[in-house]
Amino acid sequence: MIHVREALRADVPAITAILNALIDTTTTIYRNEPFPLADRQEWFDAQGAAGRPVLVGVDDGEVVGFASYGPFRDNERLPGFRFTVEHTVHVSEAAWGTGVGRRLMDELIVRAAAGGVHVMLGAVDSANKGSIRFHERLGFTEQGRLREIGWKHDRWLDMVFMVRRLDG
Numbered sequence: 001m002i003h004v005r006e007a008l009r010a011d012v013p014a015i016t017a018i019l020n021a022l023i024d025t026t027t028t029i030y031r032n033e034p035f036p037l038a039d040r041q042e043w044f045d046a047q048g049a050a051g052r053p054v055l056v057g058v059d060d061g062e063v064v065g066f067a068s069y070g071p072f073r074d075n076e077r078l079p080g081f082r083f084t085v086e087h088t089v090h091v092s093e094a095a096w097g098t099g100v101g102r103r104l105m106d107e108l109i110v111r112a113a114a115g116g117v118h119v120m121l122g123a124v125d126s127a128n129k130g131s132i133r134f135h136e137r138l139g140f141t142e143q144g145r146l147r148e149i150g151w152k153h154d155r156w157l158d159m160v161f162m163v164r165r166l167d168g
């Protein structure tokens with residue numbers, strides 16, 4: 001039985017493992033080296049300090065996915081962006097298609113909307129058709145495609161902005 005709860009610092013190794021499993025074999029994350037655990041612990045602490053949610057999906061006691069969001073661009077320097085966030089959602093391959101991604105995003109959206117977020121967006125690699133479809137099923141629409149903005153696995157990558165307005 002899958003449930004969603006707020007992440008604890010003790011969940012950070014599982015979150016790091018979920019991310020690192022995607023790095024070698026996919027272009028989901030524009031990065032070649034695994035994340036060091038300390039890097040993700042620093043991120044988790046910063047999310048907590050900023051009051052931003054980090055959620056995990058748990059199946060039978062095991063963390064199988066997580067979701068969170070951060071600022072879109074530098075909204076301290078450019079406060080006009082403060083009602084927009086960029087989210088992240090990742091699920092372990094063994095749990096794909098089990099509804100955990102939707103459960104995580106539903107809860108993340110509730111919290112974002114309650115916190116006054118107007119627009120939520122995900123930056124998705126264009127080769128990641130499953131994620132584009134997933135976001136469409138959750139009411140996100142493609143609102144921009146940046147050609148050859150990334151480089152990984154010896155090729156240029158296009159990035160798609162999947163966007164959803166949360167209020168009004």
Ligand SMILES: CC(C)(COP(=O)(O)OP(=O)(O)OC[C@H]1O[C@@H](n2cnc3c(N)ncnc32)[C@H](O)[C@@H]1OP(=O)(O)O)[C@@H](O)C(=O)NCCC(=O)NCCS
Pocket residue numbers: 022028089090091092095096097098099100101102103122123124125128129130131133134135137
């Ligand atoms: C994309 C991802 C988060 C989706 O999570 P998930 O738990 O597998 O998705 P769910 O089971 O909750 O599916 C929710 C909906 O999206 C659809 N969907 C999910 N993955 C899909 C895929 N690969 N192809 C087509 N549709 C898909 C489901 O059919 C479902 O639709 P429905 O509810 O209308 O029936 C997950 O597959 C994942 O982590 N993939 C690798 C990392 C990644 O791409 N992260 C996003 C980076 S932007």
